[in-house]
Amino acid sequence: MDKSDRPIGVFDSGLGGLTVLAAMRRALPRENFVYFGDTARVPYGTKSPDSVRQFSREITAWLVSRGIKTLVVACNTASSVALDAVRAAARGVPVTGVIEPGAAAFAASGGRKVLVIGTAATVASRAYGRALRRAAPGALVTERACPLFVPLVEEGWSDPSRGRRAAALTRLAAEEYLSPYRGKGYDSLILGCTHYPLLKGIIARAMGRKINIIDSAEAAALAVRGTLAREGLLRRGGRGSARFFVSDAPARFSALAAALLGIRPGRVGVKRF
């Protein structure tokens, strides 16, 4: 097999990384993907850095053993606290997280004042702050954890077709988290969690519509395309595919992937650690 035919590995704490996979399949339609969601230990956002590093190392070793050509850490929490551990476990396979690409997209936009929203662990790690200060020196950076957003998305309450009450409470949650930053001169907001693109419209309204919303998933997809091009590893022909593995509850994963993202994963394999 030509090395460029090998799959791209993508891992996440659970289901949310499917937004990153979807962005990558749009940017790289010829590529084959193998996706792993750590549904036995989800969420990572409230776990300690040590635990997230241990989980990430185990998953990386397993994906590398499957012959991937590059690895994408779709989970913002793992990208924040475990990227070094993942690189050490990847045995030379190139690794892309979602933090640096998100920070680079902000720098390229010419923005000056940015709010980063994410899980408790991502925000506590200050990883976006460090990456943003390197990519855009002088930028003003604020980070805010929004723990209700993930379960709101997973309940389907962010979907306007769910009805008026669900829409109202999703809007109130966005306002509770974001109103302290509205009208304070923020030109950009980074969606620092894989679930948040599904709340993009509600977040934009809570901040006042003129804000530039940066989706780390889109930015990471472009970064991976650049890495593969530089290494001569872009797949040249054919139509891409995706295979799915989880560490627990494959039926729940399939049902949520279909309901929230319109993705039908087909047979979902189970790999326990």
Added chain:
Amino acid sequence: MDKSDRPIGVFDSGLGGLTVLAAMRRALPRENFVYFGDTARVPYGTKSPDSVRQFSREITAWLVSRGIKTLVVACNTASSVALDAVRAAARGVPVTGVIEPGAAAFAASGGRKVLVIGTAATVASRAYGRALRRAAPGALVTERACPLFVPLVEEGWSDPSRGRRAAALTRLAAEEYLSPYRGKGYDSLILGCTHYPLLKGIIARAMGRKINIIDSAEAAALAVRGTLAREGLLRRGGRGSARFFVSDAPARFSALAAALLGIRPGRVGVKRF
């Protein structure tokens, strides 16, 4: 050491079991407790029964090795799907879950139509339904999962002092879950998750105030007192104590225990599996 001086073991998927511990300390003020919260793998409510059984067996073996005289499974999910596995791992130490005592409390109340609310895993297990049909044959039982309630409590948004917007969205979440059952003749509601006692008032209002709200924690505490009395293992003198262990992030556990429950756990030990 007299056998009655041995501690009572209590375990939960995380922090929520502290409501069960608090109920037990009220009912059994002379007893010593050792509490374990599996914060590395919390929540259990979205995990598969196999995973919850494996986690529960590991924790049981460790608590039994510490010389407990009885074991309380505070977690509704583990009580629903793993009680047999816990009993097998407990090597003869008596085990009390929260499901059977909750069902017995409903039966004793003379109720006829009951709504049980809990996590996705507790509801999917139908364990309350089975226990209620045994305890109160002929009762009408409905079960409903309410996954937003745990993160709402952990954000502190169920606390009225948090402000009007947080109160409004907590109320809307309760209405979104419960309004389909309001005015439909339910005389009782069982709080089938350790976090839910902190939402008791909001849940009562969403159902219409005349409903009898049954807290499984209170019922389980009385069941444990009965078990210890029958076995002659009640501690006769002195003032009880509690020691705390978690599998991850002890500082977060301490902070949430203080903020939500007013419990100051002191030094929290870490035991990883």
